[in-house]
Amino acid sequence: MLNIIYTFWITSIASELEYRLNVIVEIISLIGNIAGTIFTLFLFYQQGSNVGGWDFYSSLIIVGIYTLLEALTISILHPNLSQIVKHIQDGTLDYVLLKPINSQLWLSLRKISPWGMPSFIAGVILIFVGLSKNNIIIGNLEIIYAITAICSSFILLYSIWFILATTSIWFVKVWNINEVLRSTLVAGRYPLTAYPPSLRTIFTFVFPIAFLTTVPAQALIGTSGHQNILLSLVFSISLFIISILFWKYALRFYTSASS
Amino acid sequence: MLTIYLKKLFQFSRIIFSLFSSQYALMLEYRAEITLWAVSGLLPLIMLALWTGIENPLVNYLELNYLKRYFISAFIVRQFTAVWVMITFEEDHLDGKLSPYLLQPITPFWRYVTSHLAEQFTRIPIVVIMLIIIFSIIPYSFWLPSLSSLIFGIIAIMLAFWVRFLLHWIFCMCCFYNDRASAIERLLLIPYLFLSGLVAPLETFPEIIKKIAYITPYPYIMSFPARLLSGQDVSLFLGFTGLIGWFILLFSISIITWKIAIRHYSAMGA
Amino acid sequence: MSKIEVRALSKSYRVAAKKPGIAGTVNHFIYRRTKEVLAVDNINFKIAKGEMVGFIGSNGAGKTTTLKMLCGLIHPSGGYLRVAGFSPLTRDKKFLRQITFVMGQKQQLIWDLPPLDSIKVNAAIYGLSEKECSNRTYELASMLDLGDELYRPVRKLSLGERMKAELLAALLHRPSILFLDEPTLGLDINAQVRVRQFLSNYNRKYGATIILTSHYMADITSLCRRVLLIDKGRLLFDGLLQDLIQKLSPSRSVIIELNSPQPIEQLSEYGEVVEYDKNFVRLLIPRNDLTSKISSLLIKFPIKDLEITDPPIEQLIGRLLS
Known part of the structure; x- marks a missing residue:
């Protein structure tokens, strides 16, 4: 299994490197986006105010987590999951289904883009800056909590995205749903408590950006109770299982675009 | 002499009209996608939620009502100035559709313009429905702009669309030189997001950044029409001078770059 | 199996x-x-x-x-x-x-x-x-x-x-x-x-x-x-x-070029005459006895040239499906 993924990734990196312009574009857009986000944060905080009980550097940790999610999106989610619709449209999903390999695994991990790397590094740096400016020293328990929360957040994002992409089996034309997802995800750049109460509920249960960025950041700072971590773990794993079942169910309706 | 020009103009407008109507039929086919895309323009509303939730003296200074109107206006402006020409242009280029377009007696430029206009037309009912939903959630933020600010606002949105379209069109020419030039679009998006007034009203910007922003076309294509619509006092003269100035500048540049790019394209053997 | x-x-x-x-x-x-x-x-x-x-x-x-x-x-x-x-x-x-x-x-x-x-x-x-x-x-x-x-x-x-x-x-x-x-x-x-x-x-x-x-x-x-x-x-x-x-075409078409015109009645004993133009004759002969018919044709008539053709299979199937 690992061998297959290794081969997948080697070839897709080779394929990506055919287009060298992307490196420059990716790095400039990363710097631009982070600068823009920090600038917006700065606008919020310029009068010494606080955003939903979070100070500037704690918010920076949230931006860091968000940037890590961006890295995941750029390197794995976007290259793979945006292809599902194309596979269905062109009928090349046939080839995927005929391989003696789990089709969800193939569709989710077939490609990797090296251009997520700068975002990953930037995310880690932001988190460290935020932590050190707040003089937070993370203990062992926090480390375990934080890693669990971040992993759950990755699984959660993946599952939501995969479930949405799966709907294209029925509605081939809804590729834009990915754009809706990405644009709503932007809300995760800021702490959950900054939003009005009604939106907080939506952002926790309907579109769970709470578990995507706020809870992992709280885990790092040490303000998150263990029940939050547990909740995000349960939430993400159940969504992951749902994504698997949903894909299996959807395949029964696949009609294979014919010539 | 005049009749020849009139005849030419008539012929041209006929072509434009038929292009528009065929593109409109196509866009109706894509209504599901367009709806989703319209929904994805939620950013100003997210920002609205954030700005109103902040305990910030600045917010008090700006007045809550004004903030709401501003971001809802920004949402409308964004809906009708959406530009995606780089993506379709690159696709057409790679699929080899561009060469036949170039043989037609009208430059492909108009094909893309009409498809954008047709898409905006399709968007109107979608945006109306979204506004109804927004105002039913936050009814106290409802307002009707005065007739003059509505008219000027619509003109400003139209001009803003043209400025943004021309800006992207100029960068489309890079497709002739590089296979994946549409990646540049992501770069164009960054100043649009952060300097145009989409994430925060320009009044909240520090002086120096505000000055930098006003060197770029971005405040004119977002902040100016949004403030007009939200019923704020804005200098019509400065705003429209900016929009028209950028329009003339970008239009001239686009003519030159198009000529250079086409020469390069035909030299490469189309 | x-x-x-x-x-x-x-x-x-x-x-x-x-x-x-x-x-x-x-x-x-x-x-x-x-x-x-x-x-x-x-x-x-x-x-x-x-x-x-x-x-x-x-x-x-x-x-x-x-x-x-x-x-x-x-x-x-x-x-x-x-x-x-x-x-x-x-x-x-x-x-x-x-x-x-x-x-x-x-x-x-x-x-x-x-x-x-x-x-x-x-x-x-x-x-x-x-x-x-x-x-x-x-x-x-x-x-x-x-x-x-x-x-x-x-x-x-x-x-x-x-x-x-x-x-x-x-x-x-x-x-x-x-x-x-x-x-x-x-x-x-x-x-x-x-x-x-x-x-x-x-x-x-x-x-x-x-x-x-x-x-x-x-x-x-x-x-x-x-x-x-x-x-x-x-x-x-x-x-x-x-x-x-x-099944689709039980007969084949045989085109013969004769040295001199022959009466149509005699020719039609061998198969259906589809075309008859002085020296050129086109016959449809059932596949089963194609060889025997042709050999006796060759003996009986002064034949200059003979061509056996099959209707193209695309045509046959096209005809069947239309």
């Missing part, structure tokens, strides 16, 4: 009926009419190991749908299906290892990379070792007459080269059942001949069962002894190609 067994297979689709134009769109938006379309209707057949079978029929006859049901891509609406002892629907890994599906109009090769990279990916998926992979690649490449092309990006290959590379990638795991949907689509005559030769070699070498659909009758006539004729989802004929031709 038969490799493929199909009983009472059928597939129906719901399709939306929509009129063109804006009015049609609006109408469709409000009031959605759907209708049931039977793409495949109660089909039965068996295919033995090592057979090469051609599916023929017009566009939309249900050939591709049948193929896709056979390899488990589409769920049938009803019927019994066994391929290599498996029910294709379960997409058992052991089953998938035994089959391959090549589509002329869809590709699996990675567009920006040389075919060799895609081949390596496939080797990993099918669990072939590096050595096995390179051995098989070498073997198939020589059968397909591929060389450098394997090192050039797919987007830079010609259509024929690309198809050959597709075949290589699809056959790397040495499947025993090949489903080929229009494998020669768009290829020039030379490339078509190459692909055909390769397929018959592969069939001979590995005893593989091959099922193909094609619009080029030459593919079918040169590869398949047995054909299945499908029209509007129904199986109209299942048997030898020879028999189908016999």
Whole structure:
């Protein structure tokens, strides 16, 4: 299994490197986006105010987590999951289904883009800056909590995205749903408590950006109770299982675009 | 002499009209996608939620009502100035559709313009429905702009669309030189997001950044029409001078770059 | 034991009926009419190991749908299906290892990379070792007459080269059942001949069962002894190609050029006279006694030239389907 993924990734990196312009574009857009986000944060905080009980550097940790999610999106989610619709449209999903390999695994991990790397590094740096400016020293328990929360957040994002992409089996034309997802995800750049109460509920249960960025950041700072971590773990794993079942169910309706 | 020009103009407008109507039929086919895309323009509303939730003296200074109107206006402006020409242009280029377009007696430029206009037309009912939903959630933020600010606002949105379209069109020419030039679009998006007034009203910007922003076309294509619509006092003269100035500048540049790019394209053997 | 067994297979689709134009769109938006379309209707057949079978029929006859049901891509609406002892629907890994599906109009090769990279990916998926992979690649490449092309990006290959590379990638795991949907689509005559030769070699070498659909009758006539004729989802004929031709046109047309005009009555004893123009005569003679009739013709009349033609098979089938 690992061998297959290794081969997948080697070839897709080779394929990506055919287009060298992307490196420059990716790095400039990363710097631009982070600068823009920090600038917006700065606008919020310029009068010494606080955003939903979070100070500037704690918010920076949230931006860091968000940037890590961006890295995941750029390197794995976007290259793979945006292809599902194309596979269905062109009928090349046939080839995927005929391989003696789990089709969800193939569709989710077939490609990797090296251009997520700068975002990953930037995310880690932001988190460290935020932590050190707040003089937070993370203990062992926090480390375990934080890693669990971040992993759950990755699984959660993946599952939501995969479930949405799966709907294209029925509605081939809804590729834009990915754009809706990405644009709503932007809300995760800021702490959950900054939003009005009604939106907080939506952002926790309907579109769970709470578990995507706020809870992992709280885990790092040490303000998150263990029940939050547990909740995000349960939430993400159940969504992951749902994504698997949903894909299996959807395949029964696949009609294979014919010539 | 005049009749020849009139005849030419008539012929041209006929072509434009038929292009528009065929593109409109196509866009109706894509209504599901367009709806989703319209929904994805939620950013100003997210920002609205954030700005109103902040305990910030600045917010008090700006007045809550004004903030709401501003971001809802920004949402409308964004809906009708959406530009995606780089993506379709690159696709057409790679699929080899561009060469036949170039043989037609009208430059492909108009094909893309009409498809954008047709898409905006399709968007109107979608945006109306979204506004109804927004105002039913936050009814106290409802307002009707005065007739003059509505008219000027619509003109400003139209001009803003043209400025943004021309800006992207100029960068489309890079497709002739590089296979994946549409990646540049992501770069164009960054100043649009952060300097145009989409994430925060320009009044909240520090002086120096505000000055930098006003060197770029971005405040004119977002902040100016949004403030007009939200019923704020804005200098019509400065705003429209900016929009028209950028329009003339970008239009001239686009003519030159198009000529250079086409020469390069035909030299490469189309 | 038969490799493929199909009983009472059928597939129906719901399709939306929509009129063109804006009015049609609006109408469709409000009031959605759907209708049931039977793409495949109660089909039965068996295919033995090592057979090469051609599916023929017009566009939309249900050939591709049948193929896709056979390899488990589409769920049938009803019927019994066994391929290599498996029910294709379960997409058992052991089953998938035994089959391959090549589509002329869809590709699996990675567009920006040389075919060799895609081949390596496939080797990993099918669990072939590096050595096995390179051995098989070498073997198939020589059968397909591929060389450098394997090192050039797919987007830079010609259509024929690309198809050959597709075949290589699809056959790397040495499947025993090949489903080929229009494998020669768009290829020039030379490339078509190459692909055909390769397929018959592969069939001979590995005893593989091959099922193909094609619009080029030459593919079918040169590869398949047995054909299945499908029209509007129904199986109209299942048997030898020879028999189908016999059934469709029991006679052949014989054109003779005589030294001097002969009375028509005498000629029509040998077959139906279709054309009669002084020295040129065209006769339709039943296939069964073609040779005896012709030899007595040659003895009895002063014949300068004689030509036997078969109506082209495309025409025959076209006539049958129209």
